[in-house]
Amino acid sequence: MTTHAGSARPxxxxxxxxxxxxxxxxxxxxxxxxxxxxxxxxGSPGRAEYDLDEILLMVVKKTTH
Structure with missing residues (x-):
């Protein structure tokens, strides 16, 4: 997990x-x-990373509309 300054959660x-x-x-x-x-x-160039919670939220919103 990565924590960023000012974020509410890691x-x-x-x-x-x-x-x-x-x-x-x-x-x-x-x-x-x-x-x-x-x-x-x-992530860095050549190593993409994505916020799992952000992806899950987007998919849930997409399937409920």
């Missing part, structure tokens, strides 16, 4: 592969969501 950042597995989509979908600004990409 981020649970995961790799692209784990993010995709967690929500049942392809890795390309995770990358597409990030490039479209739907989720935020963390």
């Amino acid at each position: 981020r649970r950042v995961v790799s692209t592969e784990l993010a995709a597995l967690a929500v049942g989509v392809k890795e390309a979908t995770i990358r597409k969501w990030a490039s479209r600004g739907k989720i935020r990409r963390y």
